[in-house]
Amino acid sequence: MKRTAMLLTAVLAFGALMWAQNALLxxxxxxxxxxxxxxxxxxxxxxxxxxxQFNYQSVGSGAGIKQMTEGTxxxxxxxxxxxxxxxxAFQAKRGSGILHFPTVLGAVVPTYNVQGxxxxxxxxxxxxxxxxxxxxxxxxxPAIAGPNQGVKLPAEDIVVVHRSDGSGTTYxxxxxxxxxxxxxxxxxxxxxxxxxxxxLGGKGNEGVTGLVKQTPNSIGYVExxxxxxxxxxxxxxxxxSGNFIKADLASVSAAAAGAAxxxxxxxxxxxxxxxxxxxxxxxxxxxxxIPEKFQDPAKxxxxxxxxxxxxxxxxxxxxxxxxxxxxxxxxxxxxKAINKIQ
Amino acid sequence: MSARLRWRKxxxxxxxxxxxxxxxxxxxxxxxxxxYLVFNGxxxxxxxxxxxxxxxxxxxxxxxxxxxVGSAKLLLAASLLGVPIGFFGGIYLAEFSGATVASVVRYxxxxxxxxxxxxxxxxxxSMVVLPFKHFSxxxxxxxxxxMMIPITLRSTEEFLGAVPRMLREGAMALGASKWKTITSxxxxxxxxxxxxxxxxxxxxxxxxxxxxxxxxxxNRFWSQGWGQPTASxxxxxxxxxxxxxxxxxxxxxxxxxxLLGLILIINILARxxxxxxxxxxxx
Amino acid sequence: xxxxxxxxxxxxxxxxxxxxxxxxxxxxxxxxxxxFLFATSVVLITILLVYELxxxxxxxxxxxxxxxxxxxxxxxxxxxYGALPFIFxxxxxxxxxxxxxxxxxxxxxxxxxxLAPARISDTLQFFIDLLAAVPSVIYGLLGVxxxxxxxxxxxFPALNKPFGYLPIFKGPSYGVGFFTAGIVxxxxxxxxxxxxxxxxxxxxxxxxREAALALGSTRxxxxxxxxxxxxxxxxxxxxxxxxxxxxxxxxxxxxxIGNTPIISASLFSPGDTIASVIANQFTEATGDLYLQSLVxxxxxxxxxxxxxxxxARLLIVLTTQKGSEVTNR
Numbered sequence: 028m029k030r031t032a033m034l035l036t037a038v039l040a041f042g043a044l045m046w047a048q049n050a051l052l053x054x055x056x057x058x059x060x061x062x063x064x065x066x067x068x069x070x071x072x073x074x075x076x077x078x079x080q081f082n083y084q085s086v087g088s089g090a091g092i093k094q095m096t097e098g099t100x101x102x103x104x105x106x107x108x109x110x111x112x113x114x115x116a117f118q119a120k121r122g123s124g125i126l127h128f129p130t131v132l133g134a135v136v137p138t139y140n141v142q143g144x145x146x147x148x149x150x151x152x153x154x155x156x157x158x159x160x161x162x163x164x165x166x167x168x169p170a171i172a173g174p175n176q177g178v179k180l181p182a183e184d185i186v187v188v189h190r191s192d193g194s195g196t197t198y199x200x201x202x203x204x205x206x207x208x209x210x211x212x213x214x215x216x217x218x219x220x221x222x223x224x225x226x227l228g229g230k231g232n233e234g235v236t237g238l239v240k241q242t243p244n245s246i247g248y249v250e251x252x253x254x255x256x257x258x259x260x261x262x263x264x265x266x267x268s269g270n271f272i273k274a275d276l277a278s279v280s281a282a283a284a285g286a287a288x289x290x291x292x293x294x295x296x297x298x299x300x301x302x303x304x305x306x307x308x309x310x311x312x313x314x315x316x317i318p319e320k321f322q323d324p325a326k327x328x329x330x331x332x333x334x335x336x337x338x339x340x341x342x343x344x345x346x347x348x349x350x351x352x353x354x355x356x357x358x359x360x361x362x363k364a365i366n367k368i369q
Numbered sequence: 370m371s372a373r374l375r376w377r378k379x380x381x382x383x384x385x386x387x388x389x390x391x392x393x394x395x396x397x398x399x400x401x402x403x404x405y406l407v408f409n410g411x412x413x414x415x416x417x418x419x420x421x422x423x424x425x426x427x428x429x430x431x432x433x434x435x436x437x438v439g440s441a442k443l444l445l446a447a448s449l450l451g452v453p454i455g456f457f458g459g460i461y462l463a464e465f466s467g468a469t470v471a472s473v474v475r476y477x478x479x480x481x482x483x484x485x486x487x488x489x490x491x492x493x494x495s496m497v498v499l500p501f502k503h504f505s506x507x508x509x510x511x512x513x514x515x516m517m518i519p520i521t522l523r524s525t526e527e528f529l530g531a532v533p534r535m536l537r538e539g540a541m542a543l544g545a546s547k548w549k550t551i552t553s554x555x556x557x558x559x560x561x562x563x564x565x566x567x568x569x570x571x572x573x574x575x576x577x578x579x580x581x582x583x584x585x586x587x588n589r590f591w592s593q594g595w596g597q598p599t600a601s602x603x604x605x606x607x608x609x610x611x612x613x614x615x616x617x618x619x620x621x622x623x624x625x626x627x628l629l630g631l632i633l634i635i636n637i638l639a640r641x642x643x644x645x646x647x648x649x650x651x652x
Numbered sequence: 653x654x655x656x657x658x659x660x661x662x663x664x665x666x667x668x669x670x671x672x673x674x675x676x677x678x679x680x681x682x683x684x685x686x687x688f689l690f691a692t693s694v695v696l697i698t699i700l701l702v703y704e705l706x707x708x709x710x711x712x713x714x715x716x717x718x719x720x721x722x723x724x725x726x727x728x729x730x731x732x733y734g735a736l737p738f739i740f741x742x743x744x745x746x747x748x749x750x751x752x753x754x755x756x757x758x759x760x761x762x763x764x765x766x767l768a769p770a771r772i773s774d775t776l777q778f779f780i781d782l783l784a785a786v787p788s789v790i791y792g793l794l795g796v797x798x799x800x801x802x803x804x805x806x807x808f809p810a811l812n813k814p815f816g817y818l819p820i821f822k823g824p825s826y827g828v829g830f831f832t833a834g835i836v837x838x839x840x841x842x843x844x845x846x847x848x849x850x851x852x853x854x855x856x857x858x859x860x861r862e863a864a865l866a867l868g869s870t871r872x873x874x875x876x877x878x879x880x881x882x883x884x885x886x887x888x889x890x891x892x893x894x895x896x897x898x899x900x901x902x903x904x905x906x907x908x909i910g911n912t913p914i915i916s917a918s919l920f921s922p923g924d925t926i927a928s929v930i931a932n933q934f935t936e937a938t939g940d941l942y943l944q945s946l947v948x949x950x951x952x953x954x955x956x957x958x959x960x961x962x963x964a965r966l967l968i969v970l971t972t973q974k975g976s977e978v979t980n981r
Contacts, residue, residue: 067425084587089936098502191911193936219936222727228911233611256613381872391759399783461687474691477698482896483957485927488950531855548683562851576787579902603787625790632785
């Protein structure tokens with residue numbers, strides 16, 4: 028008994044005493060989509076500023092917003108901008124406004140697993156809406172076969188795969204579908220989590236990728252980077268100018284450039300179905316959520332310093348990780364907005 | 370030999386072989402899982418894994434040193450909460466209580482056991498995180514500790530109850546008080562079963578992810594003391610497994626292996642350190 | 653089952669021995685009080701938990717009332733929620749899991765406790781305990797990479813071709829679904845059954861076995877008809893543990909069940925469980941009614957566990973004939 032008691036105290040003491048680090052720990056929570064680039068940024072920033080630690084955990088956009096509102100984290104991150112209700116709630120609970128700062132851009136692509144099809148299928152908005160509404164049920168349906176002359180599509184049932192968890196990716200996807208299909212808008216609408224008319228649910232982008240990879244004749248939607256890294260085929264989508272565009276860094280930037288001109292002051296904007304001949308229609312900004320008023324001046328200055336770095340040097344790390352950089356106009360606008368943080 | 374006897378003998382051999390097959394299947398599954406983990410993650414278990422902090426994707430190396438330490442801290446603190454409550458509660462049920470109180474407590478323990486880990490996490494979040502407005506190792510330990518209570522309590526009660534009456538009465542006949550009887554005779558006799566249950570409870574919470582997401586949160590750096598968010602192996606596994614990167618996937622499998630290794634070590638240590646001096650002969 | 657308290661005989665006439673004995677009793681009283689506090693803390697924690705679930709689901713309860721139990725809709729956009737498909741999924745997957753794990757687990761524990769030599773038994777048990785330590789996320793991944801394809805390519809055709817006309821074997825199968833989740837759950841809960849049952853079987857006094865054998869029973873008969881009934885409550889306890897684990901398992905199930913709120917008699921249909929949907933949607937849920945409906949689901953699961961435990965206990969009481977109870981206390 029004595030032996031165990033001594034052992035226990037020793038271990039407890041060990042746990043309590045820690046190597047003396049005077050680092051300032053800043054916690055953030057939010058979207059999973061930008062986790063790779065954020066972890067890269069925070070790591071690089073920490074190398075440059077050893078006394079500042081940004082600890083970002085990807086628990087989901089909605090969770091990020093919630094934790095911000097509860098005050099358990101210092102900053103948040105989201106793929107879908109906060110709506111007015113959420114902004115009000117934050118103001119009420121935390122006594123301060125909250126600012127959105129776009130960081131990078133991402134794209135959501137339709138990925139599929141159809142025997143004999145290894146390249147990019149041309150998919151029209153109507154085809155996508157029809158498939159996900161459950162109205163187009165076979166792969167050789169004219170809506171799909173039409174723009175894909177020369178591709179042999181089987182007469183098999185389409186297995187739809189969507190997200191089971193709430194997600195910014197779903198938000199972007201349903202936002203797009205709501206814009207191009209009135210039926211989708213009225214039946215399902217846009218949200219991080221919806222009542223899907225058909226399909227199986229996969230957990231996370233990885234879950235959807237896994238399901239699509241394993242299930243013959245299936246189609247799902249994932250962030251571009253997952254399709255690229257897992258080397259699965261994904262389709263080109265017809266944009267508002269009538270061209271079939273495959274998602275890549277250039278086409279995503281083109282979509283953002285179109286939106287940059289009309290960027291609202293609070294940066295909350297949807298760029299799905301953006302105008303532009305080469306624009307990919309299913310893209311989105313992803314934002315950092317920063318409170319307007321800070322209690323702790325050290326944290327405030329650290330965050331402001333990081334934001335400035337992110338908008339300049341930080342952007343250079345985006346493309347190697349398959350994220351599109353912010354358009355110059357947006358960067359300039361954001362630099363000015365940093366001054367709003369007190 | 371009569372026909373009936375022949376049948377009974379045959380049945381006996383048949384059923385006992387069947388049980389052997391059951392055991393074989395169960396163990397085979399485990400070895401399969403272990404093999405799979407080794408195959409997929411073995412290459413990532415290197416010195417760097419144990420000593421370095423996580424690196425962002427694209428950079429070679431990096432490890433989960435902070436997650437290993439974090440998991441160890443969480444398990445330690447969780448045991449300090451869950452084991453005493455379960456153990457002493459079990460003693461009460463087996464030695465002191467009346468039938469009604471016992472059923473109520475048992476029922477409550479079973480209910481608690483059935484609560485989804487995410488709900489426990491949410492409960493711990495509202496109890497420990499919200500009031501203090503930050504995530505912490507303690508909050509995570511609270512959630513995990515709660516989950517350890519039911520197994521510990523039920524098993525302690527069960528194994529104490531299985532100790533023959535004779536032992537108790539013998540001690541009391543020698544003038545020992547009830548408490549003395551419990552501590553020096555009954556508990557040592559039931560010791561094996563109780564220890565098994567505690568280790569089982571520990572093993573179970575060691576692999577839980579959901580309760581930690583909103584309590585211990587996560588940390589890319591070293592967590593200082595007990596009041597800061599901390600990395601843990603299950604959460605790292607989850608984060609890496611749902612990423613699109615092959616290297617992170619391998620690290621996730623490796624982390625699974627390391628977690629199993631951690632539990633194995635705890636098991637071995639616990640059984641050897643705590644078994645000295647306690648003779649518990651198998652009947 | 654508390655032991656009957658054998659009370660010490662009252663002290664004799666000498667005052668010295670009376671005070672000595674009463675001191676002894678006081679020590680016991682303190683022990684009783686302290687252990688009582690620990691035991692009741694469990695009840696208090698559980699009550700507190702239910703209380704939290706109750707007040708945090710107020711909106712949902714007010715809006716939906718008892719309809720919540722029988723509605724099939726789950727629509728975060730229209731803010732309409734119902735628990736029925738999730739209740740069904742939870743029951744379905746847990747039943748499958750127990751149907752697989754209980755026979756396997758009890759069989760294995762009998763083997764380990766009765767037949768295997770001590771060292772082999774201990775070593776094997778050591779490893780089986782490790783199964784309990786495998787993180788649920790890993791179980792989920794293993795489910796996705798191994799069980800799902802297995803289900804789709806091997807198990808489904810094997811059962812569907814000859815028996816496809818039966819509702820429980822109807823296709824189509826995507827690999828994910830109730831059966832897959834049930835199998836993964838079974839693997840997860842087996843260590844609890846084996847571990848606890850084996851220990852309980854080992855603690856059965858030797859003389860019970862020997863008495864049976866002396867009366868001419870075969871090895872199996874002595875095990876099945878004497879030893880196992882003796883250990884019955886312990887084994888049932890382990891099954892309760894397994895059931896509770898299966899009902900509440902979150903991560904692993906959500907990765908292999910297909911996450912579609914469907915009610916179907918087919919083993920191969922995708923579905924969803926309460927724990928899985930809470931885990932999936934809680935973190936992203938915005939909007940009070942949405943959140944509170946998820947909490948209400950948690951409350952429903954609690955109720956489910958309550959009922960199932962009660963039914964199981966009733967079953968034990970009914971199947972234990974009076975007088976056949978073996979006691980050692």
